[in-house]
Amino acid sequence: MLTRRTIHHLDGALQLAAGWPRWRKFERKIYCCLTVDLDAHGHRNAFKKGLPFLLDLFSQKGLEGAITWFYNCREKELGAWPDPLAEMQRRKDEVALHCHLEDLPDARCVKDISAEIQRDKIDLENITGQAVSGFRSGQLLRTPQIFAALNGCSLRYDSSCTFGRTFTVKGTTMDDRKISGNDSVFPLDNGLLEFPIWEPFPQPRQIALTGPPYFITNLVHPFNLVCNGQANQIIQHYYRTIIHILQKIPAIEFTTLSSACQIWNQQTSRQS
Numbered sequence: 001m002l003t004r005r006t007i008h009h010l011d012g013a014l015q016l017a018a019g020w021p022r023w024r025k026f027e028r029k030i031y032c033c034l035t036v037d038l039d040a041h042g043h044r045n046a047f048k049k050g051l052p053f054l055l056d057l058f059s060q061k062g063l064e065g066a067i068t069w070f071y072n073c074r075e076k077e078l079g080a081w082p083d084p085l086a087e088m089q090r091r092k093d094e095v096a097l098h099c100h101l102e103d104l105p106d107a108r109c110v111k112d113i114s115a116e117i118q119r120d121k122i123d124l125e126n127i128t129g130q131a132v133s134g135f136r137s138g139q140l141l142r143t144p145q146i147f148a149a150l151n152g153c154s155l156r157y158d159s160s161c162t163f164g165r166t167f168t169v170k171g172t173t174m175d176d177r178k179i180s181g182n183d184s185v186f187p188l189d190n191g192l193l194e195f196p197i198w199e200p201f202p203q204p205r206q207i208a209l210t211g212p213p214y215f216i217t218n219l220v221h222p223f224n225l226v227c228n229g230q231a232n233q234i235i236q237h238y239y240r241t242i243i244h245i246l247q248k249i250p251a252i253e254f255t256t257l258s259s260a261c262q263i264w265n266q267q268t269s270r271q272s
């Protein structure tokens with residue numbers, strides 16, 4: 001099923017394909033971070049039909065070890081899936097933290113939000129046995145309180161902002177250009193590095209406004225690839241095609257967000 005929003009994203013793919021002759025000659029490195037938010041939001045068969053597709057696709061494309069999964073500790077439907085984290089860890093992918101904090105009243109104090117984030121972080125670290133270095137806010141909710149709460153959570157990066165968009169959550173309009181002043185990777189006031197996302201498909205337009213270093217960061221949910229409980233063949237084919245095209249661009253290197261974080265720190269400290 002093609003919604004207006006889907007058509008908008010298809011348009012992005014056409015631009016990508018149309019720009020192919022030039023992309024092929026692009027000389028600077030472009031770091032491409034494919035990320036997946038692991039929540040179902042009540043979509044039927046989101047994990048059953050969407051997750052195996054993604055796992056298969058990433059291994060067919062040789063992308064094991066280069067994917068960042070944002071794990072939502074409170075997503076009950078994930079429990080029905082046979083241990084997705086074990087498979088992600090076997091691949092040496094990155095598992096980062098995804099918290100849905102939209103049920104908290106806006107006025108709630110930073111300390112409480114911080115405690116909530118740290119509790120989920122410890123839960124996730126206990127499951128994986130590995131330190132978590134990244135965070136993404138659920139519903140793209142990114143209030144000053146949440147950013148402040150991340151301070152002191154021992155994280156290295158955030159990936160909750162969108163690429164050059166305004167977004168309204170609970171009546172509050174957030175203008176990401178006002179947060180960032182630009183559309184690419186930037187340090188937040190809380191000391192974390194921000195990797196803004198393009199959702200749901202990777203979009204090289206992201207690199208047009210800033211850089212180097214150049215980064216493309218996307219966000220896909222397993223349910224984006226499912227429609228009415230069934231695999232959405234068109235979208236699945238589309239996502240596969242985008243990755244296929246991106247892999248044909250010699251400048252592109254796929255990497256997890258924590259590696260991207262390191263790359264950004266190294267390259268920007270060398271420039272200054």
Ligand SMILES: [Zn+2]
Pocket residue numbers: 037039072098100137138139
């Ligand atoms: Zn989410």
